Amino acid sequence: MINFDNAATTYPKPFEVREAVAEALRKYGGNAGRGGHELAMRTSAAVFEAREEVADFFGAEPENVVFTMNCTLALNMAIQGIMSGGGHMIISCLEHNASARPAAELARKRKISLSIAEVYDDDEKTVESFRSLICPDTRAVVCTIAGNVTGQILPYREIAKLCAEHGICFIADGAQACGILDVKMSDGINILCTAGHKGLYGITGTGLLISDGKFPIEPIIQGGTGSASSSLKQPCFLPDSLESGTLNIAGAVSIRAGIRFVRKIGREKIFRHEDKICRRFISELMDDRNVIIYRSPDCSYVPIVSFNVRDMLPERAAELLSREGFGLRAGFHCSALAHDHLGTENGTVRFAPSVFSREADAVRLANTIKNIGKGEKSTKNY
Numbered sequence: 284m285i286n287f288d289n290a291a292t293t294y295p296k297p298f299e300v301r302e303a304v305a306e307a308l309r310k311y312g313g314n315a316g317r318g319g320h321e322l323a324m325r326t327s328a329a330v331f332e333a334r335e336e337v338a339d340f341f342g343a344e345p346e347n348v349v350f351t352m353n354c355t356l357a358l359n360m361a362i363q364g365i366m367s368g369g370g371h372m373i374i375s376c377l378e379h380n381a382s383a384r385p386a387a388e389l390a391r392k393r394k395i396s397l398s399i400a401e402v403y404d405d406d407e408k409t410v411e412s413f414r415s416l417i418c419p420d421t422r423a424v425v426c427t428i429a430g431n432v433t434g435q436i437l438p439y440r441e442i443a444k445l446c447a448e449h450g451i452c453f454i455a456d457g458a459q460a461c462g463i464l465d466v467k468m469s470d471g472i473n474i475l476c477t478a479g480h481k482g483l484y485g486i487t488g489t490g491l492l493i494s495d496g497k498f499p500i501e502p503i504i505q506g507g508t509g510s511a512s513s514s515l516k517q518p519c520f521l522p523d524s525l526e527s528g529t530l531n532i533a534g535a536v537s538i539r540a541g542i543r544f545v546r547k548i549g550r551e552k553i554f555r556h557e558d559k560i561c562r563r564f565i566s567e568l569m570d571d572r573n574v575i576i577y578r579s580p581d582c583s584y585v586p587i588v589s590f591n592v593r594d595m596l597p598e599r600a601a602e603l604l605s606r607e608g609f610g611l612r613a614g615f616h617c618s619a620l621a622h623d624h625l626g627t628e629n630g631t632v633r634f635a636p637s638v639f640s641r642e643a644d645a646v647r648l649a650n651t652i653k654n655i656g657k658g659e660k661s662t663k664n665y
Contacts, residue, residue, distance in 0.1 A: 285644050286610045290431055290459060290587050290635035292480045292487055296541075300484055303540035307533040315530050316509030326532055333539035334522070340542050341475060341493055342467040349492040349525045350535050354458045355381035357476035357492035360525055361454045362386055362425060364500035365474070370422035371396045373413060375437065376624045377430040380617045382456055386425065396420075402430075402624065404581040406438035413442055423452040428460035432621040432631065433577050434587030436464070443471025452498040462545050463554050463585050468495050479534065482553075484541035484638075489534035494521060502527070553638045557586030560636045560645045564588060567649035573656030577625055589631040592656045597632045603655045604632075609648050611635075 286294050307329070313322030315330040331345070338345040351357040358381045366372055366389055374386050376399050390397035398416040403409050413424060424446050428439045439455055446453035454474045457466050461475075462482025468475060472495070479489030494500065505517045506527030518524050545553065565588060568574045577589040592600045601613035614630040615622050622630055636645065 284605075284608055284610050285640075285648070287634050287636060287640065287645075287648065288610045288612045289637040289640070290434075290481070290616075290633060291612055292478075293482070293484050293637045295639055296486065296537075297484050297544040299544050300486065300537050300540045303536045304486060304533045307536040311532050311536065314509075315532060317507075317529075330530060330532065330535050333535040336539045336542050337491060337493070340546075341461075342469050343475075343493045344496070347494045347496050347521050349494070349522045350530055350538075351490040351492055351525075352488055352531070353480075353490040354456065354476050354478040355490070357490045358382050358425075358454070358456060359385045360492055360503055361474045361476055361500060362423070363389070363503045364525075365423045365452050365454065365498055366395050367501040368422075369395055370420045371398065371418055372423045372425065373398045373400055373416050373421060374425045375400050375402050375413075375427060375620075377402050377432070377435065377437065377618070377621045378425060378427055379431050379456060379458070379621075380619060381458075382425045382427070382454075383618075383620050399620065402435070402437060404579045406441065410438055410441045410445060414445055417445075417449055417451070421449065421451055423454055425454045425456065427456040427458075428464065428466060429585040429587075430618070430621055431459050431587070432616050432618050432625065432633065433589045434459065434584040434635075435579075436460070436583040436585060439472075440470045443473075446473075447471055459585055459587065462541075462550065463557070465550060468493065473498050474500070479538040479541070482545070483538055484544055485537035486534055488531055489538055491538070492525060496521070500525060504528075548638060554586070556638060557636045557640065560640055560642050561586045561588050561634070563642050564634060564645040564649055567646055568652060571653050571656065574652060577627070577631060586636055588634040589625075589627075590634065590652075591627070591629075591631050592652065595656070597630045600632050600652070600655060604648070604651060607651050609651065 311326040313326035315327045334345045334348045337348045389395045400412040443453045455472045457477035461477040475493040479485035480487045508523040575591045597613035613632045
């Protein structure tokens, strides 16, 4: 199976990551922050090294790096934590359900009011869309740096500047951008949420919440933190306030190794490689009338391409491609808002290469897509 579903999780993982996880299982058998014996201290040191690696990569302070189970949990912690006192929130129309659902649920329960900003091909219009929705009680803006359906890059730095002008917390979803784009906290991001298992090449079950410390985040989970254990009150300082329970030690170590791998190859080189594969993939399909590609010449994209085969359900196309040895994700990609925005009633098929992908495989995939487009014209039997 040739994996072109790397927007869901990168696979294969680098050798360095696999080795780091194996080492974690061999050496780091303690519980970080729990105990002063050798195993616990050794494990705590490994976690702190991972925290420092993340902080350096994104331009943050180590104590403001919080390890989570995934980006979804990080976004829930940020959204629910910042909006715990109520107020108004703005999200974009390209948000993943990881942001859209918790925001919508808070609005449904009348705990907050919610607005959805339209995203355009023109960045200035997109920023103005956010600006027009700001009101006196707007407390947070949530914006994906790059959409997970088409890969469109939003003007997140300009939106961050807008938030700073109004004293609004800017929460950025970096799941499809981190490790690919040069994302830094200095871009104006107050809280960055991202996956550890995508562009950072860590293992699944890993995520990050990184704060600049300017906006207190009310914990949505309380429990053991290894600190202030004699009190029933949750610690109020990071990372402890948001890291209740035993950490995923192997996961944290895998992120450290993944970031080091990205540094070694070079983020710019990774982007160029994946972008080249996407452009070749598109060039092979652009003259085929049976294929619809969801990209605009006026937008910038991370290396993701959404497409459909005319008169064929996305799931059917992905099924036929899977039979030929290609792994691509079809459907709505956990992004109802984005597909509403695109007008794709049945979703799309998503192509997403990684640093390990080969251009020749993308060409073979494109030829296979053209063949299935010629071979099946109707969805009547499905």
